[in-house]
Amino acid sequence: MTTTRFRHVRQRTLELCAGLSAEDMLLQSMPDASPAKWHLAHTSWFFEQFVLGRDPAFRPRDPAWNYLFNSYYQSVGPMHARPQRGLLSRPSLDEVRDYRHYIDDAVSNLLSRHDDPELAALVELGLQHEQQHQELLLTDIKHAFWSNPLQPAYRTPIAPTVANTVPLRFVDGNEGIVEVGHRGEGFAFDNETPRHRSLLHPHALANRLVTNAEYRAFVREGGYREPGLWLSDGWATVQREGWQHPLYWQDDLASEFTLAGVRALDPHEPACHLSYYEAEAFARWAGARLPTEAEWESAAQGVAIDGNLQDEQRFQPRAASAGEGLLQLYGDVWEWTASPYVSYPGFRPLPGSLGEYNGKFMCGQWVLRGGSCVTPREHLRASYRNFFPPHARWQFAGLRLGQDR
Known part of the structure; x- marks a missing residue:
């Protein structure tokens, strides 16, 4: 596991949010969806809980966030109700981004100091988990924008496909x-x-x-x-x-x-x-x-x-x-x-x-x-x-x- 891959996947999540406002990133249009801000925080919490938390001396950035950003890990502790994630105006988006940077630096430092297959496997699981949330972030913001009467666009229009249907066989x-x-x-x-x-x-x-x-x-x-x-x-x-x-x-x-x-x-x-x-x-x-x-x-x-x-x-x-x-x-x-x-x-x-x-x-x-x-x-x-x-x-x-x- 290299810090390059770790940083690349983590940066990709931020890139997907580049065109979203702070208001966009707080939207939760239905219980099955989550705000983009919550996705940013939860994926960071995953690394904090399951990678950095292996060290008994490690202290969470903010212990109260364990409750806010746990998803469904009952054995870890209680969590904020999923349908109410859109009510979390605090911590602010800037605080969540700072949290991500804090976790990124801590995990990168850990990877640079340890050539540990078990650590590498946990980080890879975290990155695969993050990629799942990259996809969820896009599906969730699409539903949120569709729910808006203005039906705004997340991205610029795409060129139409010039093709005929391939015959079905x-x-x-x-x-x-x-x-x-x-x-x-x-x-x-x-x-x-x-x-x-x-x-x-x-x-x-x-x-x-x-x-x-x-x-x-x-x-x-x-x-x-x-x-x-x-x-x-x-x-x-x-x-x-x-x-x-x-x-x-x-x-x-x-x-x-x-x-x-x-x-x-x-x-x-x-x-x-x-x-x-x-x-x-x-x-x-x-x-x-x-x-x-x-x-x-x-x-x-x-x-x-x-x-x-x-x-x-x-x-x-x-x-x-x-x-x-x-x-x-x-x-x-x-x-x-x-x-x-x-x-x-x-x-x-x-x-x-x-x-x-x-x-x-x-x-x-x-x-x-x-x-x-x-x-x-x-x-x-x-x-x-x-x-x-x-x-x-x-x-x-x-x-x-x-x-x-």
């Missing part, structure tokens, strides 16, 4: 016994382990993601009015919430809200900001199904991690380019799978408080794969398992179709 997947899960080289979260065998039945995956035009046809043909297409909980959610189209689409089905403001809906771009319920209903309507996570991972193993990711700074899904095989495996939108988020055979969470990171959420959530246009490239790998509850829509999530053979 299905590519046969691997079948029989395959191995999935992290291979052991490089970083992985505990929920990606252990590597194990899985049985795949004959199946095929769509060569690309479902497009806006295809999803709009589902909407126009009454997809949100036909209960037979929906899971029971999904239909109840549609009725309760009054869903009629994807989250950021305008009612005219011709425009959508993006991080660059409202723009015309590009029919060739991947459909985005869909819940699991919507993705599953569309797949039924299309006479297909969602892939399992084992099917997706088996197809993605050995494929270079390339695509429309955060590094491109487009922050918006992009139409597929013509090519052979499976396109858009990485980037653009997270792909909902048909797999519930449960442990792998032989799973063991990390020891101590860090064991709360993933394992305790293995109930009532569904797995997504592949990353999105706001995911850092170096954060991804074929075995990466994202997870959200089935009603979640504010993430950059879409779908790829699968089918049995």
Whole structure:
């Protein structure tokens, strides 16, 4: 672990906030989202708690902030209620930025003095955690700006995609016994382990993601009015919430809200900001199904991690380019799978408080794969398992179709 990588990832978070005002960074538009200022503080608290706190002589910058900026680590201590993070006008933004600099200097100093594999592993976990919050920061500020009647832009408008839709076709997947899960080289979260065998039945995956035009046809043909297409909980959610189209689409089905403001809906771009319920209903309507996570991972193993990711700074899904095989495996939108988020055979969470990171959420959530246009490239790998509850829509999530053979 080098201080260069540590500083680079930490600086990237600040860069994502460069165009935001102090008022922007205090916004919390719904309980599932967090203010940008809280993201800056919480990611620093993580290093303070789990890296610097290993030293018995270390003293926190402000002990009261342990309560403010803990997220869900019950074994560490109590925490401020998540839906009320937007009420934390104090500490000020300047104080939070000073806190980040303080933590950056302390961790950098520690890394320069110790060549310790255990320390390096903890810092790497902290950086991977920070990259998750970089993505959350962008998804959360998008929801906050959309909630504003002015619907302001986070960034300057992006150039429209000049492309035609790649024809949809299905590519046969691997079948029989395959191995999935992290291979052991490089970083992985505990929920990606252990590597194990899985049985795949004959199946095929769509060569690309479902497009806006295809999803709009589902909407126009009454997809949100036909209960037979929906899971029971999904239909109840549609009725309760009054869903009629994807989250950021305008009612005219011709425009959508993006991080660059409202723009015309590009029919060739991947459909985005869909819940699991919507993705599953569309797949039924299309006479297909969602892939399992084992099917997706088996197809993605050995494929270079390339695509429309955060590094491109487009922050918006992009139409597929013509090519052979499976396109858009990485980037653009997270792909909902048909797999519930449960442990792998032989799973063991990390020891101590860090064991709360993933394992305790293995109930009532569904797995997504592949990353999105706001995911850092170096954060991804074929075995990466994202997870959200089935009603979640504010993430950059879409779908790829699968089918049995």
